[in-house]
Structures are given as C-alpha cells and as structure tokens.
Amino acid sequence: MDQSNILWVDFLANGTRLLEPEKMKELIHKALKSKITHLVIDAKIPYGFTTFPSEFAYHVSEMKDKQYHAWKGRDFLQEMIHYAKGSGLKIIANVDIFAEGNGLEKEGMVYDRPEWQVVHYNEALSNTPTAAENRHDPTVFVNPIHPEVEAYELNIIQEIVRTYDIDGVVLDRCRYPNIYGDFSNLSREKFEAYIGQELNNWPEDIMTVEERNPTFGPLFPKWAEFRAKNIKNFVQKAKSVVKTKNSDLIFSIYVGSWYPLYYNEGVNWGSETYHPSLEWASDNYHTSGYAEEFDFIMTGCYYKDVTIEEAESNGRPASWYSVEGAMNMSKEAINGKVPVIGSLYLKDYTNNVDQFKKAVQLCKERSNGVMLFDTVYLEEYKWWNDLDL
Template sequence: MKEMFTESPTILWVDFLANGERLADEEEQVKLINHAVKSGITHMIIDAKVPFGQTTFPSKYAYHISSWSDGTFNAWKGRDFLKEFLSKMKDIKDIKVLANVDIFSEGITSSRDGMAYDKPEWQVTFYNEAASNESNAAEYSDAATIFVNPIHPEVREYELNIIKEICTYELDGIVVDRCRYPNIYGDFSDLSRNNFESYIDKKVTNWPEDIFTIDKETKEVRFASLFPKWAEWRALNIKKFISMARDTVKAVSPDLIFSDYVGSWYPLYYSEGVNWGSETYHPDLDWTSETYHVSGLAEQLDFIMTGCYYPEVEVQESEQNGRPATWYSVEGAIDKSLEVINGSIPVVGSLFLKDYTNNPDQFRKAIKMCKEKSAGVMLFDTVYLEDYNWWDILAEELNTSNKS
C-alpha cells in the first residue's frame, strides 16, 4: 500500500449531503469527474452511507437516501449512486475511488429518520438527560445526528453487513468515518456498564460519578479516578470494530485500501473515544492510563486522514492569534498527527475548505503545507470548490507542486 503515497496523493471528498442534489443530474457527475481529472486529483471519496445512516445504493439492510421524509433526495429514488458514478470512472485509470461509510451515526433528530428510531435499543445512552441534548457535541453543538452504541452486537453486525455490500462494487477501497462515540457523554447504558466492569474486574461503586462529574455551574467535565481506564476501554471498543471492519474488507480482496478519517486534535480525542495513534505511541496526558497505547488502532489501517481544520496554516499564525496550542494550525496538526502515528502508516493532512472562504492564498498555502509535511492532502469538500470557483486554483497549485 505504500506505493499509493509515492507521488503525494491529492484526495477529493465528495460529501453526498452537500453534493447529492446537484449530482442527481448525471451531466453534473461527468462535469465533476472532468474537473477532478484536469485538476490532478488522484483519489476520490464518495459517500456510500451518509451521517444519518441512509445508503446511496440499494441496501438489504439500510434505508436508501431517497427515503428521507423531507424529500431532499427524491430525485435519487430507485437509483444507485455508487453504480452510476463508478460506471463513469471505469475508463479513468489515474483516479482511485474509495467509498466512505459513516458508521455509528444512524439517525437525524429533525425528521426522526434513520435506523436509530426503528431500533431505539441501539441508541447511545447519555450520562444524564441534559447531556442527551448534545448528541453530537464532539462535532458541533447543534448537530442533529443520533449515534448508536458501538459495542451493541446487533449494531456491529449491521454495520459490517453494509460494509460487505459496499465491497461488492468495483472500488479501490473503503473509508470509515464517525467510527466513534458521539461525545464524552455516551455511552452509559447497562450494557456498557457491565462490559466496563468486566474489563476492570470490579464494580463501579458510584455510577457514573467515579468516571467523571459535570460541574453544575460551568458544565465542565471533571475527570474522576476511573476515567483513564474508561478512556482506554472506549478506545479499545472502537479498535475492535475497526479490526473487524478491516478483516471484512480484506476478506473480499487484500488489495482493497482500508482507511479512517479522524480529527487531528488527539489531546482532546477522549471525547470521541478513539485512540487513532500507533500501538507504539505512549501518550502522557492527564486523562490517559499507563496502558492506553494498547488501544491504538493505526496499525489496522493502510493510511489515515487527520482533519487539520484550522484557518491558521503555520504554527506562527496560531501563536500570533493566541491559540492555546501549536496544533491549532495545519502545520501543528500535521506535526501532532505524525508524532501520534509514529511512522506506523502514512498520514494525509486534511483540509476543511470553508476555513479559507474569500482567502484563496491561504488555501494555496494550506495545500502546500499538507503536501510538504504529510503524505498528501485531502480536500473536504467538493461543494466549496464549486461554490468558490476554485477548480482553476486547485489545478494551478497541484501542477506547481507536482513539478517541484
């Protein structure tokens, strides 16, 4: 798999929620592919399963995207996005196509669509009622996504069955996203309590206060004595699923690429319950146990994309703007990612293009930084290249970087 990174790939993410209405016109699909080819894109990631649990192809298990009750994607009724898009890519040898699968996000609060509402017993149980109103706070406070419990056996079987379906398409690989807990407040179900008590081989006397408490005034989380082991246990749960997903993909074909998208803010990633670092990396943070490294999942992947989602590109910029740490910049985030991955797999620095609205020069600089410091660059998302008319800028920058 290392060959994939010898020429510093440029990966373009095509988010279906943002682009699906436009791409219902097949001419727009062709237009997008032509833009990608001309710009020098080497990999495209297209959604097979969106953050609210619906699939963009007909699944035996999940609801189709056209089932969404608000009618947003009615134009996709009876259609298969994966099949349509891949058929247009079959003669294009210079671009690999990977399918993204949003894993443990299975519903939308606004319309109550999704498997999480069919199977309420799957849903994450939150620390308390107040926390349940922040279902996806690790991502953004007003997110409408409902998560399911990563250790529920039916949930795991369901997600793996969908991955198997996706692997029947002529793809180059699979990417998993939202393969995590929603935030620090979940999951506190009886299933999780019993599983955790088995892991630490003792009963939790004060549940859940022995893990953490929430300040009534400030709403701040205060770690308690069991939190380090709790963080380790949650991260191991995600690692176990990642391992299962990898085995599922590789059983279809060892040549299929298997990757994960995560946020680069590792020192705060206890909230998501994921240790995306290498097993050889031993973090020393106020919330990590001495054995936290055993939960590192990097070795399960062929490469990893870390979201370096900051408007500041250089460390110097983040320092000038009073950011609390150097990793609040593209450069610093890549440095932190490389430290955590510890040489185990390639790291691709990933950009949120909205961070550079009305600032194409900063966009150029961010691409250069990712290309220079990491194995390549991932661009999220296609819709901003369209909205900002940045395809030509991207092509110029990639052509320049490829020549240098």
Template sequence: MSFTFNENANILWVDFLANGKRLSDEAEQVKLLDNAIKSGITHLIIDAKVPFGQTTYPSKYGYHVSTWSDGRFDMWKERDFLKEFLSTAKDYDVKVLANVDVFSEGTTASRDGIAYDKDEWKVTFYNDAVASESNAAEYKDADTIFVNPIHPEVVEHEINIIKEVCTYDLDGVVLDRCRYPNVYGDFSELSRKGFEAYIGEPLKNWPEDIFTIAEDKSVVFGEYFPKWAEWRAGNIKAFFQKARTVVKEKLPLFADYVGSWYPLYYSEGVNWGSETYHPNLEWTSDTYHVSGLAEQLDFLMTGCYYYDVTRQEAEEKALPDYWYSVEGAADISLDAVNDSIPFVASLFLKNYKGDPEQFRRAIKMCKEKSAGVMLFDTVYLEEYNWWDVLRDELVKSNSGK
C-alpha cells in the same frame, strides 16, 4: 487489486448530502471527474452511507437516501449512486473509495434513520441534562443520532453494510464517525457491565467514578476515567479489526478519517494513534497505547481544520496550543501515528472562503508534512469557483517533485 497507497495523494471528498442532488445528473458526474483529473486529483471519496445512516445504494440492511421523509433525494429513487458513479468513473485515471459513516444512524431534524426504529440501539447519555444537546460531537446543536458501538446488533448491522459496499468495484473503503458521539456517551447498562468486566471490579458510584460535571459544565475526570478512555478506544479498535478483515478480503485500501486534535479525542473515544505511541496526557492510562488502531489501516486522514497555517501564526494569535494550525495539527498527527502508516493532512475548504491564497498555503503545508492532502469538500470548489486555484497548486506541486 494489490496496489499500495500512493504517498503523494491528492484526495477529494465528495459529500453526498452536499453534492447528491447535483450529481443525480450524469453530466454533472462527468464534469466533476473532468475537473478532478485536470486539477491533479488522484483519489475520490464518495459516500456509501451518509452521516444520518441512509445508504446511497439499495441496501438489504439500511434505508436508502430516497426514503428521507422530506423528499430531499427523491431524484435517486430506485437508483444506485455507487453503481452509477463508478460506471461514469471507469474511464478516468482516478482511484475511487467509498465512505461509510458508521455509528451515526438518524437525525433529530426530521426523525429519519434506523435509530428511530431501534431505540435500544441508541447511545445512552450521562444524564438527561446533557442528552438534548449532545447527540453528536461536531458542534453543540448537531442533530446526528448515534448508536452504541458495543451493542451486538449495531456491530452486526454496520459490518453487514460494509460487506455490501465491498461488493462494488471500488479501490477501497473509508470509515468516518466510527466513534462515540462525545464524552457523555455511552452510559448504558451494557457499557457499565462491559467496563466493569474490563477492569475486573464493580464501580461503587456510577457514573461519577468516571467523571462528574462541574457547575460550568466542564468535565472533571474521576479515578477511573483513564481506564474508561482506554476501554472505549479499545471498543472502537475492535470494530476496526472486524471491518478490516471484511474490506481486505475484497478491496486493496482501508482507511479512516478523524479529527487531528488528539489531546482532546477522549471525547470521541478513539485512539487513532499507533500501538507504539505512548501519550502522556491527563486522561490517558499507562497502557492506553494498546488501544491504538493505526496499524489496522492502509492510511489515515486527519482533519487539520484551521485557518492558520503555521505554528507561528497560532502562537502570534495566542491560540490555545500550537496544534490549532495546519502545521501543528500535522505535527501532532505525525507524532501519534509514529511512522506506522501513511497519514494525509486534510483541509476544510470553508475555512478559507474569500482567501484563496491562504488555501494555497494550507495545501502546500499538507503536502510538505504528510503523504498528500485531502480536501473536504467538492461543493466548496464549485461554490467558490476554485478549480483553477486547485489545479495551479496541485499540478505545480506534483511537477516539482
């Protein structure tokens, strides 16, 4: 249990929402593991807690995926995905980590999730006008319900989930959605009091002293926004410190998965960079670096979610910045991590649908720039029939080192 992170990692994410029905058949689990090993995969990430808060194992604290009101995972009733998959994987030479989606606890689509039973846990948005379209940051109409990262009961709940996950014979734990939903949350009284205590003075105009919303719906940073960004990021770092202590008592690896767009990450309220990295952005304070959480991790995965592979391609297309490319996203990730820990550039396979050659180029760039590659998600390898493409690229790259 004392191994360190392999800095030539080929990581494959297995999203339960996309793959859970298929993997209810043990033969499909075997097929997945066979394909992964043949393709050069070194690490698998499986879900212990999905983006809407349900657990894939029987939990004393969370709701099991089989309790979903629409019955989508009825085939998992009275079953334990973690236990079953780990049993299947025990004879394979692959590391298995469990992902925990942390502060997402419900879905507006079916009104399932613990957030509907714990209304006081929910994030309070800036105002009613943004709340209806701002449940999650991934996209405008996302239906994920987020809970307040500083609510004591929320913190206790999420730590209890992580403790449960660490009782399994895993190689590590990955946190995802360990963040605020977006720039509009949380503006509860709990957050107001916490922030005022942090800066040592009351705000005269709440929440306008943080930011205002222009007629075009853009956010206009106020006087206190830089300290607000630092405070929010510090809250997330504090949770990581708690979670790390829990994980490292039992398992070797502790990791995080974030978006690579650091210059815009004030929205999510996370500073995934190093404490030694001093960004100079419009919204950062002089002391923003104190909220850096990279040192809490054994490795970090950043989503380099762009079709264009090189910085030159992004420039030729007149994209907003160089980091709207796989290469640029990797570069900005390297800058922020500042050699503190290994970082793994990560790809969203759907970006390359119908273009396996661009997929190959993207893998090569990730391997060149970072400590490996992470591929999201398994379902696209199945859908596009790309296992051979992946094997050709990863096995070839590994043999060339």
C-alpha cells in the same frame, strides 16, 4: 506511498447538484484536470441512509428532506463508479459508521431500534436515551459495543465490497458521539468486566458534570482506554471484512487531528508504539492505538491558521491549532507506522484563496498528500483553477 490528492464528495452537500449525469462527468473531468488521484464517494451518510439500494439500510430517497427524493430508484455510488471507470481515478466508498439517525427529523435506523441508541451521561441513572449528539447537531449515534449494531455495520461494509467495483473503503464517524456517551447499562457491564470490579459510584467514578463541564474521576483513564479499545475492536473486524474480499482494497479512516482532546470521541488513532503523556491517558492507553490497522489515515487539520507562527500570533491555545501543528501532532501520534494525509476543511478559507493554497502546499510538503473536504466548496468558491496539486 506516493503523494495522494483526495477529494471528498459528500452526498448531502452534492447530491442535488449531481443529479444529472453530465454533472457527474464534469466532476470527474475537473478532478482529473486538477490532478486528483482519489475520490471519496459517500456510500452511507451521517444519518445512516445509504446512497445505494441496501438490503439492510434505508435509501437516501426515503429521507424526509424532499430534495433527495429525486434519487428514488437510483444508485449514486454505482453511477459515480460508472463515470469514473477507466479514468485512472481511484474510487473509495465512504461509510459513516455509528451515526444512525437524524434527531431533528426523527428518522433513521435508530428510531426503529431505540435500544441501539447511545445513552448520554445525564440519562445514565434512568437509562433513557436522548436523541442528539449534542444540542446543535442532529446526528444520532448508536452504541458501538451493542452486538446488533456491530453486526449491522459490518453487514453494510460487506455488502459494499461484495457489490461494487471500488478501490477501497474509508470509515468516518467510527467513534462515540462525545464524552457524554455511552453510559448505558451495557457499557457499564462491559466496563466492569474490563476492569474486573463492580462500580459503587456510577457514573461519578468516571466523571462528574456540572453545567456541561466534565471533571474526570479516578476511573476516567481506564474508561478512555476501554472506549478506545472498543473502537479498535470494531476497526479490526471491519478490516477483516474488507481485506477478506480483496487484500488489495484500500482500508482507511478519517479522524480529527486534535489527539490531546480525542478522549471526547473515544478513539486512539495513534500507533500502539506511541505513549502519550496526557493526564487522562492510562499507562496502557497505547495498546488501544489502531493506526497499524489502516493503509493510511486522513487527519483533519481543520484550522484557519496554516503555520504555527500564525496560531501563536492569533493567541491559539496550542501550536496544534494550526495546519502545520496539526500535521506535527498527527505524525507524532502515528509514529511513522502508516502514511498520514493532511486533510483540509475548505470552508475555513472562505474568501481567502491564498491561505487555501498555502494550506494545500503545507499538507503536501509535510504529509503523504492532501484530502480536500468538500467538493461543494471548490464549486461554490470557483477554486478548481486554483488547485495546484
């Protein structure tokens, strides 16, 4: 894989600024001038709304936030494809998968289908869902193994690849919300079937929680394996949808690079050949690795410290709390099976353009390119001319 310079265009951050076609054309022009190779365009946002008219989902213009009402009757995905056509830029449609509602506004598909909603640990005994991923995040997640959820998400992916002239699909939030979800009756039944035994102490055999501090129980390693296998199963089905339409379509995903803590998301983005030596990982955890399913993986190296030396001098808990360390961790876990692209959160470098440039160069030196999140910061910080790709 050649070096890829990927720019993410988040709809919630850029939707109002890109209302005018001239602004879309300007973005395409700036991206080309800066040697961007791929644009990631939101097709389905974190609250489950789509930027295109979907047969299945609500359109972004139906959100309660009035600033997006101007998109009524319009198709953000198609308009971006239209203005990029012939430019040489590859367009990848981003699909936020298991995030299906806004808990603050009480809107989204999850409010039509409350039975889809993730049941968090504290509700496990009463089996009554609460809305938010956590106390500070409005995103409401659905249970990845609910059969209706799976069918719904695959239908939307299929709708996108059938309808639009795109170069690929990237998955985001293809995960559990956190360590506290999902503890529904459905997940319990599926887990008991997975391990071949009934649980006497549910959910304490998996973990106990005191003052929001989880302590792993005896079955946590198998639980981590089970959750990661569930996500891998969905990924394989999503890949089949994409590649059946056109085997040349790119199939990619965004994940956080903090592998040693990724039991929180219930995902093993490493290779099947990678055997991590972590206290929470079962002997068979490696079988849940899904790296081989993708054409490339974007790992979020979302740290202010660029080098390991900086992280150490700033007293970070581990070397991978730096862009350099995160890249090392990413390559170790993916084990050379597919290309890795280091990804940066530009807000980490607010008022520090030199650190931003250093981070970009490190990603390009140590991985198969760089992904920049998000376009809005290049605009706000006026960094387009500082992009040295």
